[in-house]
Amino acid sequence: MSTTAPTRPVRASGRPARRPPSRPGAGLPARVTVVGGGVVALLTAVECVLDGHLVTVVGRGSVPDAGAASPGRHRVLRALHPADPSATRAALRAHHRWVELEELLMTRFYERAGALTVLPPAAAAAGAALVESAGGTARELTAADLSHRYPHLRLDGGLGAVLEEEAGVLLAGRVLAACAGWLKWQRGVRLVEHRAVTAVDGASGTVRLADGRAVHGDAVLVAVDPRSRELLPEGVAERLTLYRQSLLHCRVPPHQARAWAATPAVAFPGTPGGARLVPPVAGTGLKLSSAAARRAVDEITDHTTDPYWQRSLEREFGDLLPGFGPAWVTAAEDSYHAAFAPAGGTAPAALGGAGYAYAADGGTSFAFAPLVARSLADRLAGVGSPGTL
Ligand SMILES: Cc1cc2nc3c(=O)[nH]c(=O)nc-3n(C[C@H](O)[C@H](O)[C@H](O)COP(=O)(O)OP(=O)(O)OC[C@H]3O[C@@H](n4cnc5c(N)ncnc54)[C@H](O)[C@@H]3O)c2cc1C
Structure with missing residues (x-):
């Protein structure tokens, strides 16, 4: 993503540049x-x-x-929302506003670790072009680039990716x-x-x-x-579905620590489960989640992860991360979020x-x-x- 001058009035002091009240009349x-x-x-x-x-x-x-x-x-x-130019443009606007908000609120909360979206090669080329045309910056990576840069990820040899270094x-x-x-x-x-x-x-x-x-x-x-x-x-209200999502917090092996420090947040939309990972940032561990470990529920209850869901995530990531196993997992957690069905x-x-x-x-x-x-x-x-x- 490219950075531009702030569009809203903020001051480095963190004090608001108040606009005049806009309520008509x-x-x-x-x-x-x-x-x-x-x-x-x-x-x-x-x-x-x-x-x-x-x-x-x-x-x-x-x-x-x-x-x-x-x-x-x-x-x-x-930024990249494949084949969705308006969501991609909106994500870039959100990126700029988050950067401004860090200044306004005088807090560092946006870790620019980068974002990688793994896709078939043609979709990766189209995705990088989409981000660029929306005003951001992105690089297409080939399968060879991926295995060279991220040997600690096991990616299907036929896949490419879009790398957004500023996300x-x-x-x-x-x-x-x-x-x-x-x-x-x-x-x-x-x-x-x-x-x-x-x-x-x-x-x-x-x-x-x-x-x-x-x-x-x-x-x-x-x-x-x-x-x-x-x-x-x-x-x-009636279109709102409550979902329960299981996820794993992990400690990466010491010999991979440097590789993980240079790893962006990764989405694997092409995998059967729709896996996602967040690398260790700001003292947090590696976080693993997957759409396959998300299910609709009636109410918010506890946050304990059933062993069934923990094993399902461990199996899914065993295929994606060489050497990964239950020994990496420091905690499993269930959390809740809402979504509309149908979407939109x-x-x-x-x-x-x-x-x-x-x-x-x-x-x-x-x-x-x-x-x-x-x-x-x-x-x-x-x-x-x-x-x-
Ligand atoms: C594990 C996980 C990972 C996620 N990852 C991402 C991600 O990567 N990117 C992303 O964009 N989104 C992500 N999401 C989704 C995102 O976090 C949520 O959609 C978003 O935080 C919802 O924010 P909200 O302010 O609308 O609602 P909430 O954060 O749910 O806040 C609702 C508030 O309303 C209050 N409330 C409820 N009832 C009342 C009442 N009667 N009176 C007064 N107060 C009330 C609650 O106490 C609460 O404070 C993730 C969610 C989860 C759980």
């Missing part, structure tokens, strides 16, 4: 209530503060919320802590923790809390997980008045969250264009 800061403690809620709150609004964040847990889908260790941001890994926990820490120091911001919201009236801007109290405002955003489906409008539900849904709900969709919502947050902040201020992000 008001001339005064709007009172915005944001429900949720995940990445979408917190980044939208940041954007609203930058717009000059008074912001109240209400979370069922702490803010940020360690129990939400957003925290954890890594989220990968890659990388977002350290999710640090992102959320940085947002919450920044918000705490801004004038006109209130963080209301450990208060579940039970009802939202977009038309009146009223948010009801489980303890019977209410928060009143001019605009409301609901960015909650599927545990609070009742806060989402009809047509959204990422547009904010109207709740009436200046009320909106946003439900995260699948494994890309963290990476795209800065774009989502900007779009939501515009809507909350009455300047958004419906149906687009």
Whole structure:
């Protein structure tokens, strides 16, 4: 990805360059209530503060919320979305905004380890061209390049890849802590923790809390997980599927440490399971996951990994990583995220008045969250264009 000059006003001091309030007709800061403690809620709150609004964040847990889908260790941001120019362009815009946010929030959370997408040779050539035409930088790697650069990955000899050297890994926990820490120091911001919201009236801007109290405002955003489906409008809630995903945290053998330090985040979309790995970055271990270890569930329960899923991941990665075995695994973990079925539900849904709900969709919502947050902040201020992000 190529870097460009920041497009939004940020200062190296981390203090916001506030824009004038943009709520039409008001001339005064709007009172915005944001429900949720995940990445979408917190980044939208940041954007609203930058717009000059008074912001109240209400979370069922702490803010940020360690129990939400957003925290954890890594989220990968890659530009390439094969055969999808608009998603590829959007990912590049998200990349630039994450770089700006590191400066604004004065926290290092974007590890530019690179991103590798393994594909058949023709698709790799087309993928590299797609990233370049969208304004990013990418290199096509041949099968020979791959075996030379990454002998610790066992790739089918007929495959190529797209390497994005400027892409990388977002350290999710640090992102959320940085947002919450920044918000705490801004004038006109209130963080209301450990208060579940039970009802939202977009038309009146009223948010009801489980303890019977209410928060009143001019605009409301609901960015909650599927545990609070009742806060989402009809047509959204019933299309939201909750998934449970198993993953493995690993320690790489000492003799491979240097090779892994130079390894990007890898997606193997062509493998039967749809395997993905995140290399050791910022003191974290190697993380292995696969679409094959993802299943739809009814509710969020525990985070313990059933041995069946652990063995299934160990088998899948045994084929991809020479020497890999259970001895590498330091921990197995199950986590949860939501996605739409059928796919494509990422547009904010109207709740009436200046009320909106946003439900995260699948494994890309963290990476795209800065774009989502900007779009939501515009809507909350009455300047958004419906149906687009
Ligand atoms: C293991 C794993 C790996 C992932 N990898 C990637 C990746 O590589 N790239 C990527 O882009 N995405 C990835 N994702 C998906 C991404 O992390 C999520 O889609 C995203 O974090 C969702 O953010 P959110 O803010 O919408 O929701 P959440 O983080 O789920 O936050 C919802 C918040 O709402 C609060 N809440 C719920 N009900 C109420 C209520 N009634 N009142 C008040 N508050 C309430 C919760 O407490 C929580 O704080 C991954 C997810 C997982 C689990």
